[in-house]
Amino acid sequence: MKVRPVRLEDAETVAAIIRADEETLRGRPSHVDAAEIAAWWDRTDLDRDSWLFEENGAAVAAGWLFQYGHKAAFGGVVAQGSKGRGIGTAIVERAEATAGEHGLERMHTWVLPEDEAAVALFRRRGYEEVRRFFEMAIDLDAPPSDPVLPAGLVLDGFREADAAAFHAATVEAFEDHWEWHPTPFDEWWEQRRAGDHSLWLVVRDGDVIAAIVRNEARENAGYVGIIGVRRAWRGLGLGKALMQRSFQAFWQRGLRRVTLHVDAESPTGATKLYESVGMHVESESATYER
Numbered sequence: 001m002k003v004r005p006v007r008l009e010d011a012e013t014v015a016a017i018i019r020a021d022e023e024t025l026r027g028r029p030s031h032v033d034a035a036e037i038a039a040w041w042d043r044t045d046l047d048r049d050s051w052l053f054e055e056n057g058a059a060v061a062a063g064w065l066f067q068y069g070h071k072a073a074f075g076g077v078v079a080q081g082s083k084g085r086g087i088g089t090a091i092v093e094r095a096e097a098t099a100g101e102h103g104l105e106r107m108h109t110w111v112l113p114e115d116e117a118a119v120a121l122f123r124r125r126g127y128e129e130v131r132r133f134f135e136m137a138i139d140l141d142a143p144p145s146d147p148v149l150p151a152g153l154v155l156d157g158f159r160e161a162d163a164a165a166f167h168a169a170t171v172e173a174f175e176d177h178w179e180w181h182p183t184p185f186d187e188w189w190e191q192r193r194a195g196d197h198s199l200w201l202v203v204r205d206g207d208v209i210a211a212i213v214r215n216e217a218r219e220n221a222g223y224v225g226i227i228g229v230r231r232a233w234r235g236l237g238l239g240k241a242l243m244q245r246s247f248q249a250f251w252q253r254g255l256r257r258v259t260l261h262v263d264a265e266s267p268t269g270a271t272k273l274y275e276s277v278g279m280h281v282e283s284e285s286a287t288y289e290r
Contacts, residue, residue, distance in 0.1 A: 006050035063091035069181030071106035072099035147241035158200035173228025222250030224260035
């Protein structure tokens with residue numbers, strides 16, 4: 001067994017391990033792709049804080065860690081044929097040691113509730129379940145309907161000049177969200193500036209941004225990365241309008257499947273919003289903390 005840092009080009013290999021794992025545990029197809037894995041690694045210093053386990057030249061497991069606020073968050077996966085050999089424990093031990101080196105005393109990780117062995121591993125090491133998250137999805141079978149906005153509000157595309165206001169609107173919209181730790185604007189924009197902004201949308205009230213959505217086109221689906229409405233504009237249907245326009249944008253790109261992740265205990269009732277536009281809960285993950 002050899003262990004080396006994960007590289008960005010390993011994303012499809014890791015995605016394939018995760019797909020096979022999810023399909024075995026859940027008994028249905030998994031839609032995880034390389035773009036989603038790369039997005040997970042966005043905050044990780046891969047050279048320093050990731051591990052790819054290889055045996056006879058083939059990847060059998062991977063783990064990675066990143067700092068989020070004042071805690072460490074880490075993920076990992078072990079291939080189905082390599083479980084029960086202590087590799088999962090090795091990933092957790094490396095993650096905990098790395099968090100210690102960074103001076104981080106709180107750990108978060110996420111687990112498929114169906115993975116009884118992983119749940120048992122974390123509980124033995126003192127982790128407790130603290131939250132559940134849903135993955136919601138919709139398969140579009142017809143052109144999406146047009147959004148409707150109150151008079152005076154405009155649904156528009158993102159412009160680079162909007163960056164600071166877009167970031168500020170996001171921070172305000174999520175200030176009540178569980179474990180929300182906003183990234184400072186300069187750091188956030190450095191990470192996002194070179195990306196594709198063509199699917200980012202805003203609702204404008206005059207010169208003010210009232211609501212935002214940041215979408216991504218992935219290999220086989222559209223992904224709603226973040227959507228938020230500022231407090232003063234809630235209850236006006238802006239979230240629904242942004243979702244409908246997002247569906248239209250994905251449809252125009254030939255993407256018929258759309259997914260997102262949401263806090264199962266969202267304080268703004270986000271799950272009901274997504275259900276109102278036809279999405280359904282497809283899977284669930286549990287967050288564990290030590």
